[in-house]
Amino acid sequence: MKRNSRLSLALHTLGHMAGDPDEIRTSADIAEHAGTNPVVVRRVLGKLREADILTSEKGHAGGWRLARQPDEITLADVYLALDESLIATTADEEKPNCSIEQALHSKVTSVMEEIERSLIERLRATTIADVR
Amino acid sequence: MKRNSRLSLALHTLGHMAGDPDEIRTSADIAEHAGTNPVVVRRVLGKLREADILTSEKGHAGGWRLARQPDEITLADVYLALDESLIATTADEEKPNCSIEQALHSKVTSVMEEIERSLIERLRATTIADVR
DNA sequence: GATCACGCAACTTACGCAGTTACTTTACAA
């Protein structure tokens, strides 16, 4: 796998689920299709379950399923469910004792926050049904 | 040091230089002020030299100096000089043989490119003289 | 109760980057 793998894995899986919402899928099947490991799949999809995007069932004939309709799940929902940020967080300094550092930090931080909001807004315009 | 250290180091240093453009600074001095190592400073500032933001002189009484006026150096110039991206690059897949992955990749890539352009545009509005 | 699935914790591995060391090159000055 590569960088940004969590979001890629999540979206890829959701895309397939959107195409056949009634099918239940196991971590093993998903992992094989995505070329990764069942435990990794559970880690990532577990985040999506916390955000009420997916449900999982244990036991025989268990697995993963969408918790909502595909057209009610936006890319922003998925992005936010994984805490992972595509925007580099400006490392929180302990104490920017230097005034120039303070000015820079506040400037860059405000720009990045604006960009992040803008990103989420754009992601909200697409649902996983659109990429099916 | 922490995350995003290269951009922080670059901007911090340039901010100080903007306050006193005629002073020549050694890597050792800069490193001490920034709490890091002279070699690291040279690595980062070397990138800025390639972008004609700084000049360096070897030998006795050598060091680093701005190559342009402070108000002619934007945050975008610095950001672009360091190749480092604040926007996570969507890992270049070898061959997305899966059609859903293709659709996702192109969608996410186009959003991210738009966001990156937007970021650069905003960074271009501030010069290092503004944070002095 | 056997099996099949997720849940989870702990460990291993891979990778990037800051940090470090050591050496070379260059410029200036005594």
Added chain:
DNA sequence: TTGTAAAGTAACTGCGTAAGTTGCGTGATC
């Protein structure tokens, strides 16, 4: 011309993060 002070650079180390892996527990169905 020799010594010193600076950048340039290559190679190595250490650390943090994330994926990958293993093992065991838990719950549901047959």
